Each structure stands twice: as structure tokens, then as C-alpha cells.
Amino acid sequence: MANGTLWILVGNASRARLFATDAKAEEDWRLVEEFHHDESRARQAELIEQADNPNAGTLHGPPAENEPNGRRELEHDRFARELSVFLDKAHDRRDFDKLVIAAPPGFLGRIRRLLSARVRQRVLLDVDSDYSNVPAKELPNRVPVI
Template sequence: MADGTLWILVGNASRARLFATDAKAQGDWRLVEEFQHEESRAKAFELLNQPDNPNAGTLHGPPVENEPNGRKVVEHDRFARELSDYLDKGHDRRAFDKLVIAAPPEFLGRMRRLLSSRVKQRVLLDVDADYSNVPARDLPDRVPVL
């Protein structure tokens, strides 16, 4: 594994930032990656009116997007999966030793469900809070990493 590298994922259902720092010294946070998921910001009716709907239909009942806000749920899950996959790849590259996740409760729950067991073993802390609009320079004071 990376020598004492701590990754901190701060985000919500439409935006996330991933930072890295030395887990022991807890120095400056370096931005590793920024993620945007515009579909999660769209209004439900805009998503339903998309001509090319990649999630249309299932074999086991009505598609989730036919429910109120169903497409929003699909998009939130899609973004959580994208982040989870990125963390898996980071784990495979030995890019981090420990992980802290800060997200609003609903999205944090999605992330928890989608994280692989090997990434879950690296989770040091998860924080139920939306710090997605907090400037990067203020995050170390808001997100407790130890």
C-alpha cells in the first residue's frame, strides 16, 4: 500500500472531490480528482423526457424511472457506482491506505452499499454531512480525519 496515504472523499449525489494527505502528519490536502454528475442535478421531468434513456425497462416489473423521482434515484446510484469504482481502482493501484468519506446521509448510504469489501476495510471514518460546497482550504477544519 501507499506509505500512509489517506484519501478523503467529500461529496454528494452530483459532485465530489477526492483529496489525499499523509495519514500520519495530516498535512495539506492535495486534490486528486473532481467528479461531476450533471444528470443528478437535472429535474426529474427533464430526465424522464430524455429520448435516449439507457435505463428503460426491466424484466421484473415496472422500471424504477416510472416512479416519482425514479430517474433521480437511478442517477444517484450511477454516480455512487462511478465513485465506488474509482475507489476500487485506487485500492488496486495501492494509491491509499485509509479512506474517509463525507457525504449527506442518503448518498453516504448508497456509497456504503456499493463499496467493495476490500475498500470498506480501508474506511477509517464516514461523516454524515454535505461539505460539497465548502472551499477546499476550509475542509481540513470540518472533516475530522483522526
């Protein structure tokens, strides 16, 4: 991508969209990628039925998946990790120069914790709002980028 590329990640714990524009946000937003994590939207009972994951929980105490909403929290963390890994790889390819992240407060905190230091340095702005269901053409009027 060209120098001066601004990426805008808009999402929540189950879906996210990544848009690109020029650093001055003068161009239209172009969809770069869509992400979906269906497990984050599943009911707790459905998640517990799928609990054959040996990596879930801890060695000290009950597995987090057996705690109230524990499996859902694990899935939210997994999705935040997936997004942060994607952003790390994109950073290494120099696909973007600046980043804006718009997500609900809880999920925004998860993403912040998982971003590498080099990606965090590119974050221009965090917006603690859920715009995941807002049509793409309306997002530039809702998400402040400059």
C-alpha cells in the same frame, strides 16, 4: 503515492472532490480528482425526456424511471457506482491506505453499499454531512480525519 496516504472523499449525489494527505493528516490536503454527475442535478422532467436507457427499470413492474423521482434515484446510484469503481481501481494500484468519506446520509448509504469489501476495509471514518460546497481550504477544519 507514498505509504500512509489518507484519501478524503467529500461529496453528494451530483459532485465530489477527492483529497489526499498523509495518514496523520499533518500535511495540507491535495486535490486528487473532481467528479461531476450533472444528471443527478437535472429536473425530473428533463430526466424522463432522456429515458431511452434500456438498462433503466426492472423486468418485473414499471421502470424505476417512471416512478416519482425514480430516474433521479437511478442517477444517484450511477454516480455512487462511478465513485466506488474509481476507488476500487485506486485501491488495486495502492494509491491510498485509508479512506474517509463525507457525504449526506442518503448518498453515503449508497456509496457504502457499492464499495467492495477490500475498499470498505480501508474506510477509517464515515461522516454523514454534505460538505460539497465548502471551500477546500476550510475542509480540514470541518471533516474529522483522525
